Amino acid sequence: MMIKYLQNHPATIYVIVWSMVILLHTIILNAVYDLPFILAFADSVVFNIVFSVISFGLWYMVRFSNLQSKSPAIIMINHLFGVTVTLTIWILLSFNLLHSLFTDYPNYVDFLRNSLVFRGISGVFYYAIIVSLYYLIINFRELQDKMKHESELNALLKEAELNMLRSQIRPHFLFNSLNSISSLTITDPLRAQEMVIKLSDFMRFSLDFKEEKLIPLEKEIYHIQLYFDIEKIRFGSKLCVTYNLPPTCMKMMLPALILQPLAENSVKFGLYETTGKVNIVIEAECEEGFLVIKTANDYDPDGNSKKGTGLGLRNIRSRLEKIYNRNDLITISKGSSYFEVVIKFPQHA
Amino acid sequence: MPKIKALIIDDEALARELILNYLKDRNDIEVVGECENGFEALKAIHESKPDLLFLDIQMPKIDGFELLEVLDGQQSVIFTTAYDQYALHAFEKNAIDYVLKPFSKVRLWQAIDKAILLLSSGENEKTIEKVRSIAEEADHILNRIVVKKGLKIIVIPLDSIHYIEAQDDYVMIYTESGKYLKDKSMKFYESHLPADFIRIHRTYIVALSQIDTIEQYGKESHLVALKCGARLRASVNGYKRLKAVL
Numbered sequence: 001m002m003i004k005y006l007q008n009h010p011a012t013i014y015v016i017v018w019s020m021v022i023l024l025h026t027i028i029l030n031a032v033y034d035l036p037f038i039l040a041f042a043d044s045v046v047f048n049i050v051f052s053v054i055s056f057g058l059w060y061m062v063r064f065s066n067l068q069s070k071s072p073a074i075i076m077i078n079h080l081f082g083v084t085v086t087l088t089i090w091i092l093l094s095f096n097l098l099h100s101l102f103t104d105y106p107n108y109v110d111f112l113r114n115s116l117v118f119r120g121i122s123g124v125f126y127y128a129i130i131v132s133l134y135y136l137i138i139n140f141r142e143l144q145d146k147m148k149h150e151s152e153l154n155a156l157l158k159e160a161e162l163n164m165l166r167s168q169i170r171p172h173f174l175f176n177s178l179n180s181i182s183s184l185t186i187t188d189p190l191r192a193q194e195m196v197i198k199l200s201d202f203m204r205f206s207l208d209f210k211e212e213k214l215i216p217l218e219k220e221i222y223h224i225q226l227y228f229d230i231e232k233i234r235f236g237s238k239l240c241v242t243y244n245l246p247p248t249c250m251k252m253m254l255p256a257l258i259l260q261p262l263a264e265n266s267v268k269f270g271l272y273e274t275t276g277k278v279n280i281v282i283e284a285e286c287e288e289g290f291l292v293i294k295t296a297n298d299y300d301p302d303g304n305s306k307k308g309t310g311l312g313l314r315n316i317r318s319r320l321e322k323i324y325n326r327n328d329l330i331t332i333s334k335g336s337s338y339f340e341v342v343i344k345f346p347q348h349a
Numbered sequence: 350m351p352k353i354k355a356l357i358i359d360d361e362a363l364a365r366e367l368i369l370n371y372l373k374d375r376n377d378i379e380v381v382g383e384c385e386n387g388f389e390a391l392k393a394i395h396e397s398k399p400d401l402l403f404l405d406i407q408m409p410k411i412d413g414f415e416l417l418e419v420l421d422g423q424q425s426v427i428f429t430t431a432y433d434q435y436a437l438h439a440f441e442k443n444a445i446d447y448v449l450k451p452f453s454k455v456r457l458w459q460a461i462d463k464a465i466l467l468l469s470s471g472e473n474e475k476t477i478e479k480v481r482s483i484a485e486e487a488d489h490i491l492n493r494i495v496v497k498k499g500l501k502i503i504v505i506p507l508d509s510i511h512y513i514e515a516q517d518d519y520v521m522i523y524t525e526s527g528k529y530l531k532d533k534s535m536k537f538y539e540s541h542l543p544a545d546f547i548r549i550h551r552t553y554i555v556a557l558s559q560i561d562t563i564e565q566y567g568k569e570s571h572l573v574a575l576k577c578g579a580r581l582r583a584s585v586n587g588y589k590r591l592k593a594v595l
Contacts (some may be wrong), residue, residue, distance in 0.1 A: 014365060020368065102561040109371050112357070170429075171432040172407070172431055172432045172433075174432075175431035175432050175449070176361065176364070176431040176432075176450060177453040178450070178451045179361075179363070179364055179367065179431060179450035180363040180364065181451070182367060182450075183363040183364060183370070184363060185367050185369035186370050233363070234361050234363065235360075235361065236362055271557070272407070272409060273409050273410065274409050274410075274521075275385070275386045275388065275409050275410060300409075300410075345420070
C-alpha cells in the first residue's frame with residue numbers, strides 16, 4: 001500500500017528524502033561543529049532547499065541528454081557544465097542569503113567562509129547522486145514501457161495467429177458441412193438434423209474458447225468426436241478414427257481445445273490430401289502426475305502438396321509453456337507416412 | 350436436340366449427390382459419371398466425352414485448376430467451391446461462372462443455362478483459356494507440377510525435378526522418374542518456382558540441390574554439371590544469378 005502510494009506520488013518521496021537530509025545536516029552541524037541549533041537549522045534549510053530546487057532543473061537536463069542518443073563526450077561536457085552552473089548558483093545564493101541573515105554572528109560567518117571548499121566537494125557528490133538517480137528512474141521507466149509494449153505486441157501477434165489459423169480451416173469446413181447438410185435434407189432428413197445438431201454443438205464449444213481454461217478430458221474428447229463425426233458424414237469410410245481412452249483418464253484436466261489443432265491438422269494433411277483411406281488414432285494414458293495424449297495419423301507420402309506452416313503446433317507449444325511453464329511437454333515424430341504428436345499434461349494434486 | 354453430357358467431380362459423396370438431385374428434373378442433361386478426384390476424372394472424360402463439368406476446386410493431390418491444365422478444353426465448366434478467396438477473386442476478375450456451396454437449385458440451373466449458351470456458341474473454350482491465364486497471373490509459388498502422360502495424370506513433386514528445358518512453346522521437365530512435356534512457358538516457371546530453382550540460361554532452369562560442379566566453358570560461359578549426369582550451359586547472366594545464391 002505504502003510503496004504503491006509512493007510510486008504514484010514521486011513528489012512525496014522527494015520531500016521526505018530532502019527532509020531527512022536537512023535533519024541529518026542540522027544534527028551534524030549542531031553536534032559535531034557545536035553550532036547553536038537555530039544556526040545549524042537555518043544553514044541546513046537554506047543549503048538543502050536551494051539545492052533541491054536547482055535539482056528539479058537537473059531532471060530536465062538529464063531527460064534531454066539521453067544516454068543512448070548522444071556520444072559520451074557530449075554527455076561529459078553537458079555534465080561538467082551542469083555541475084559548474086549548479087554549484088555556482090547553489091553556493092552563491094545560499095552563501096549570500098545566510099551571510100545577510102546572520103551578519104551579526106561573526107563566528108558563524110567565519111564558519112560559513114571556511115566551509116565553502118568542503119561544500120563545493122559535497123555539492124559534486126550531491127550532483128552525482130541526483131543525476132545517477134535520474135538516469136536510473138528514466139531507465140526503469142523506459143524498461144517498463146518496453147516490457148508493456150512487448151507484451152501487448154505478443155498478445156496481438158498471438159491473437160492474429162490464432163485468428164488466421166481459424167480462418168484458414170473453419171470457413172472451408174463450415175461451408176462444406178453446410179453443403180452436406182443441404183444434400184442430406186433431400187436424401188436423409190434425419191441425418192441432416194443430426195449433423196446440424198453436431199455442427200451447432202461443435203461451434204458453440206469453439207466460441208467459448210479461453211486461453212487458460214482447463215477442462216476434463218471427457219469434455220475435450222466430446223468436442224473432438226463431434227469434429228470427427230462431422231468429417232465422417234462428409235467423407236464416409238475414407239476417414240477411420242480409433243479412440244483408445246481408458247475411463248480412468250477421463251476426469252484428468254487439460255487446456256480447453258488444445259487437441260483441436262491436432263485433429264484439424266490430421267484431417268488437413270491426412271484426409272484432405274489423399275485419394276485413399278486415412279487412419280487417425282487418439283490415445284490417452286495416465287502416468288504418474290501426468291495425462292499423456294497421443295494423436296497419430298497416416299498421410300500419403302506422395303501427397304507432396306501443401307506443407308503446413310506449423311502454426312497449429314507452435315500455438316500448442318506456446319500455450320503449454322504459458323500454462324505449465326515447461327517446454328518439454330510436447331513430442332513430435334514424423335515418419336515417411338506417419339505423423340505422431342505426444343503431449344504430457346501435468347496434473348496438479 | 351441431343352442431351353448434354355455432364356460429369357460431376359467432387360471428393361465428397363454428399364456434394365455429388367446434391368448436384369445429381371438438382372439435375373433430376375432437367376431433361377436436357379444426362380449425367381455420365383461421378384468422380385471423386387482428378388485422376389478418375391481424366392479417365393472418365395476420355396471415356397465418356399462430357400460437354401459439361403461440375404468441378405470442385407479443393408480436391409486431394411490435384412485441384413480443379415490443375416485438372417483443367419491437363420484437359421484439352423472441349424468442355425464447359427461450372428466451378429463449385431465452398432471457400433477459396435484466391436479462386437473467387439480470380440473468377441470475379443475473369444467473369445467465370447461459379448457456384449458457392451451450399452447453393453440452391455435455382456442458382457445451379459442458372460449456371461447450367463449459361464454454360465449451355467457458351468457451348469452452343471462455341472465460346473466455352475474461352476473459359477479454359479481464362480482459367481489458364483489465372484494460373485499464369487497468380488503470384489503464388491508452386492508446390493508441385495501436374496502433367497498428363499497418355500491417359501494418366503502425373504503429379505511431380507518439386508524435389509524430384511532435376512531441371513527444366515525450353516522446347517519452343519513448351520517446356521520439358523526432367524525428373525527422377527523421366528521427362529515430361531508441359532505447355533507452359535519458361536517465364537512462368539522462372540517466376541512461379543521457389544527460390545532454389547535458378548534460370549541459368551535462356552533454355553534452362555536448374556534445381557540448386559541437383560548441381561554437382563560448375564566449370565569454365567570458353568571465355569564467357571560456364572558449364573553446370575548435374576548429379577544426374579546432364580551438363581548444361583550457363584549464360585553470363587545465368588552464371589551471375591547462380592553465383593548470387595551459392
